[in-house]
Amino acid sequence: MAVKKACESFSKSLMDEVQRWGCMKQTGVSLRYMMDFGSRPTQRNFIISAQFLHKELPIRIARRATELESLPYGLSEKPAVLKVRDWYLDSFRDLRTFPDIKDAKDEKDFTQMIKAIKVRHNNVVPMMALGVQQLKKEKILHDGLDEIHQFLDRFYLSRIGIRMLIGQHVELHNPNPPPHCVGYIDTKTSPMEVAQNATEDARSICLREYGSAPNVTIYGDPDFTFPYVPTHLHTMVFELVKNSLRAVQERFMDSDKVAPPVRIIVADGIEDVTIKVSDEGGGIPRSGLPKIFTYLYSTASNPLDEHSDLSDADAVTMAGYGYGLPISRLYAMYFGGDLQMISMEGYGTDAYLHLSRLGDSQEPLP
Template structure:
């Protein structure tokens, strides 16, 4: 599939070489003059008339397996064909956010990152040779790094809107239109990051192959091993925050595997475990011992899904609040920003973080056909159920944009 799409590249996005480049080992420099931005905006109108191509894990894995120079060039050409379209869609989103979010400096900063990234790719042009693909990959690496602070910047915008709503005396329900807008933006961002990470990883693995891996996809992802890694990392964060941690028990076969993106699974489990650990410590603050968190992994031969349950005795969630846990502006603790250079979630993040853990984890789970559900007993504890498809044939959820009129 990817190879056939790459052949469309010249027709869909003709090469536009209007800038000069200084390519280094890890950075790429361009100027973003008003005339270039104006030209990019004109190109955005055309790009937003084009359809995005939905991919599956199977597409990525099968295409990238045994990557050679030819496949690497095709991968670069696909990124050149697809990413500008997705960036154009997201720029439109950022300029049409509800509650005046689009006018906030933090949102404008993120929007500018997307415009600069679009200019970078269009200026470079469609890679035609392997050497072009190598140079273009440096452009993509710079783009990937540029957007690492997006979560923090957008969280600041949401936090500012929430503060304004609270000052006006309105209810949090007034913020309801923000959720679908952010869901759309972040879902697309996941797809963009996956395409970038997959291509960058293919380049690295051409030099240094990793058994079982095709880019960021591991054909032998072991849920037990990933869960253990997420537990270790969550306990590090918990110990740093509280000076103690919560014991965790895993109930699972240790040799079950499936094809998935381990980093995505680790992120989901890490966020769920952080929530459970914080709730457990705060609920049992004066107890001699902390009740363990239980992680149960079900993977029967006839299961269509990998099912993971995380159970805690952290006091649960009030029924009136259970639906609000998926809101980006709902948090039971004070938001902790990382600073202007804060990156995507990792073990250096604070225990409470941006208040985005659950809604983003659900988007990650849903991206390739899974789901995340929360069941809570107020006064006792919470169960989180994570479902992931065993078969990677689910297309990513590409959201269509209304065709703009001229």
């Protein structure tokens, strides 16, 4: 199976270059820097930003491509993982063959190219999940989980950063940005409003899946706002609420008691904005808690199988390949926050989502 190495479809010189770039130092940026820089969308700034990405993206992509080549337990040989690796190598090649950016026209062409790279990588998460799934079937994973888990943490954290940098640059070109928005960053993100929207989304999925959905009550200051990326925040809150709804729904499904509501509390501190999602869905046994942030654990049945069509992999299911929580935690960590779960088995679970308010923390670069 190991016959089809990358060198067959990619030249040796390209592979050598990937090795070389993968050893270069990455440069992290902070939310605040992205905000300050993007708030002056001049042609000159667009060019500076494009020049930075022209050098930074190949380094980050090369690191991941190199790692994809050398995964333990034959994971690198799985068809799904080979596909992901090819996407990374194609993107590296596109970036490296693009000439230096000197003027507005170069910048415009470059922006179109990185936009296409972002689309090419849309299905990386379900595709990697499929690869790990293929490995899981072989049941050889009992002791190597840590290694694979750490790789996936680095891999997905890096992916969040790459997509943020590309998305931010592309979005700055939007001629009609929404009010208060600098690229992807909303300088006046309302956590209450995001929680409201995420809750509606999660409840409609729960309704579709179970025919009913517990209520959700949200507490906090509706006027409070802070700079953040609303799509990231929505992803995290949606995931937590969806898990809570599912737990409560399944616990009270056949009971004559009314299902207790899920409670969301938004607190704004000086350093952190904390969002707590609390449910009475029966909790998680203590032995299961360490597993909830690994990529190979889901209490729900797995929607991915060999034959699933990945083109509609973005169709959200109520519970899935067990990636929601670990990836939400990476989103939180990306801008200096964290996600913690505290559970009382037999009662319920509290999730604490900490978001750094200062926006000064550098991207964590795996």
